[in-house]
Amino acid sequence: MIHELFAYLCVNDAAAAIDFYRKAFGATEKFRLTEPSGRIGHAELDFDGTTVMLADEYPEFNSLRPRPSESTPVTIHLHVDNADAVVARALDAGATLEREVQDEFYGERGGVVRDPFGHRWNIGHSIEELSPEEMQRRYTAMMEQ
Structure with missing residues (x-):
């Protein structure tokens, strides 16, 4: 257990x-x-x-x-109240931006930062509740573009 x-x-x-x-x-x-x-x-x-x-x-x-200049296979997802504010605070504290905050197909608004120690953080907040089927439909449509 x-x-x-x-x-x-x-x-x-x-x-x-x-x-x-x-x-x-x-x-x-x-x-x-x-x-x-x-x-x-x-x-x-x-x-x-x-x-x-x-x-x-x-x-x-x-x-x-991890080496900050190299890729890392692990991403930590941090679910927050306001992704824009947390990403901005992380950048002010010394993180580097990997992906700007934006609305995502899976119902979150989020962005990605790399902390000064090499760890990647996907920071997001929920903007809509979606079924797995709707996420799959949107994912398929996005990948077909």
Whole structure:
């Protein structure tokens, strides 16, 4: 039985990442475990009721961060009240824009940013409720263009 699922991010500077996520997304720090050297081995952030875990890179355990200049296979979807405002706040905090905020075929308004630590965030809010069939119809139409 699965009780919970957490995103666990590996970053190059966990203290700076915690500060970025606080400024960009309003996250609050729950706690952190710090080595005497200053490297953060584990931290937990509260994203308005959802926990995101993160740690500094640990190459000795093959726990490696994404490289901001390279593609990443993982996207974190952040569902918010106002995607335009959150994307703007993330950009002000140091994120880079990958896709401008726009209305999407699947009933959301959203955009995509890459944080300074290499993680991609799809930030959106609902603009209409759609059935899976309607989403498929719109997706097919879009892909046929």
